[in-house]
Amino acid sequence: MVKINENFLKMQKNYLFIEIAKRVTAFSQAHPEADIIRMGIGDVTMPIAPVAVEAMKKAADELGVKETFRGYEDSGAGYDFLREAVAGYYQSFGADVKADEVRINDGAKSDCGNIVDIFGDGNTILITDPAYPVYVDTNLMSGRKVIYADSNEQNGFAAMPDESVDADIIYLCSPNNPTGSVYTKDQLKAWVDYAVKRGSVIIFDAAYEAFVSEEDLPRSIFQIEGARKCAIEMCSLSKTAGFTGVRCGYTVIPSELTVKASDGSEVSLAQLWNRREGSKFNGVSYPVQRAAEAIFTPEGQEQIRVNIDYYRENAKIISSTLDEMGIYYTGGKNSPYIWLKCPGGMGSWEFFDKLLSEANVVGTPGAGFGKNGEGFFRLTAFGDRERTKEAMERFKALKF
């Protein structure tokens, strides 16, 4: 008789954002007249760049003609034109990444989850808390031991390594989802040193790098010395270029990143990952890869800059409101997320329900991101300008 993976039974029944969607649907069915403003799931609202639309349409036309039709990619790792564009982008801000170290994927979430396949079950996983639920969920699904590094008010929601803790795989996200905090180069160097010393691997989620505006802050872990010996980076065009519905991201595994196997051989993690992907993935849609390529052209970069600036201005509107109300928060400056302390000492879900029912505004309960998120709440700057202003007006009118 077939046996299920019983690790699933130990997990929360629903993925966080599916739970939120359910509650919002229930409220909206009970109150069809309510004008709901959604600042919950971190989804963008601005259209994709004109260069990306044109590139995708041109590629669709190519697929419709025998002479220019393309089927499977040979490797499934992404076309050279895109891998080279991604490497060039990294090099433009001083991160040492080569085209053949880049694998194109359908978004950072898939690889953040699937990467666990190449690691043994006996690893101890260190995850900063609060964190994007995918890191925890995917490791619990495979029955791994997960420990946490506390991000909290004391450290400005930017957890730092503790030399007394032993971890084999470390998940970091900067600019952070959900807290909006950004590691400095020195802070990230401390994590790299910690990993190199222990022979650990850092899984670095850089999905929000495009929101870093201060020049001194790192946008990639590969701007840090030593990272090529210990880090894997995932990034995505979802937030950078509004590709949440287009689906394209990339994973970088440096060629130097090797691990000693039990037989003494040095195993390349990039090769293991290629083997995994060769058997479980067939590459990203060709028109999507062409759209992504267009984003990395000077014209594409110019076009996405307009949207990113728009979201940054929304973030300012939210953070100014919180300043005005005297509410503690992190993020909002080099990040599209604002992480605030729930007013009146409320719990996360309590505040979620109050905000939804009294202001008809949807946010994300901090508790959904881990125990240190209890009493906190995430708002996103990805909304429409007028709706963001309206949401802040409704927020200010609430009584606590």
Add this chain to the structure above:
Amino acid sequence: MVKINENFLKMQKNYLFIEIAKRVTAFSQAHPEADIIRMGIGDVTMPIAPVAVEAMKKAADELGVKETFRGYEDSGAGYDFLREAVAGYYQSFGADVKADEVRINDGAKSDCGNIVDIFGDGNTILITDPAYPVYVDTNLMSGRKVIYADSNEQNGFAAMPDESVDADIIYLCSPNNPTGSVYTKDQLKAWVDYAVKRGSVIIFDAAYEAFVSEEDLPRSIFQIEGARKCAIEMCSLSKTAGFTGVRCGYTVIPSELTVKASDGSEVSLAQLWNRREGSKFNGVSYPVQRAAEAIFTPEGQEQIRVNIDYYRENAKIISSTLDEMGIYYTGGKNSPYIWLKCPGGMGSWEFFDKLLSEANVVGTPGAGFGKNGEGFFRLTAFGDRERTKEAMERFKALKF
């Protein structure tokens, strides 16, 4: 220190088709003048249908305008418009599938591999041999016990259940890759009965269903009574509609398919799979889903029929050549694959090298699909008409 998943070290270093690509590249570099005909990897050559091109372009335009922009799908399981189209397609040939039992994916390969996540490590996996390498590879990666059911000349390369063998998860593929054999309804019923009796699950790969031309042969396992209690089906538009580079498929898990967990609770496999996908997948590109929807319209079905008939004619050309040469083969009639016995008692890779070096034709060595594939060879009907004819002329001219 981080530990790798050492199961990878027990596997062949390269995925079969990557190994073939390497050998072909090496030959082609050594013989730049060689006019190579590729009948190896099962990739299509005809362009995608005009309705799919137009749908994709229209969707790209929608993403470029704020009012019609779409970001994340709520569920990531596919838009209702496509799930309903897929369910309608199943119903059109008498398979009982509902829209909410369909999950849209980026191709059958991903789900065939990733589905192992929801099952426990203690399962015994039964795979017909020869088989598509993904079934074996993904189970070896996760350290599972794999046993084989022999497909061979005696049973026309269509393995049948053996009541004395105990298996928890069974992979079946019909029309079969690589052998081109197709199960009859009675044969498939025997597998369903075997699975229901044991509480086993069948993973049914229907990627080649569109090539079934005989009305009596099943195109889906859900045409068989009892299958809704034991089967998961994967299908794809790759071969049906030339989507190998577009990337779209679907997985069906019936609502009745439950498994008793160790705590006695009945667990829905569809719910487990949704939980897995909710954490590790974010849905398929919106323009790709619109292109797929177009394929299921009457106009789309008409357009893809032209290509399928074209490939069927190629299959006839290949099988007539083999008839003429007196070579044993299976497939070619309800399948785009022709599975032949290597002439002159040659081994699979020996024949691969001879065909490549002397006829400059690339095929797939049967040994790459399992031990029963040794001495056999796969050719595909997905090529260009003139090139297929040319390849057959060159084949006939070889001396053994």
